[in-house]
Amino acid sequence: MAEPIRLGLFAAFDPSWGGGESFLANLLTAIGRRPELEVVLFHPRDAGETRVARWRALGAVPRALDQLTRHHPAWWARKLGERLDL
Structure with missing residues (x-):
């Protein structure tokens, strides 16, 4: 069997935005367990164990x-870069 394709996703939305959470859950439901994919989800360190x-x-x-x-x-630096359109 070939190595799975590694797909990186970011969970970088505000936790109070339910739409982002729902979108991510639906996307993972659709592709998260496909044997040909390894979905790596990058998230904030304080995302919570749940x-x-x-x-x-x-x-x-x-x-x-x-x-x-x-x-x-590093978060502040990223936000500053976004504001300055870097």
Whole structure:
């Protein structure tokens, strides 16, 4: 069997935005357990164990990133870059 294709997704939405959570759950339901894919989900370090466990149950391989963690210096740098359109 060939190596699975690794697909990276970002869970970089505001947790209070239910639409983002629903979209991600639906996407993972559709593709998360396909044997030809390995879905790596990059998320904020403070996403919470409940969310991370749900993503894992839907077939994702969760990976925490400081750059996505609110108020971390790397998060501020990313936000500044977005504002400056870098």
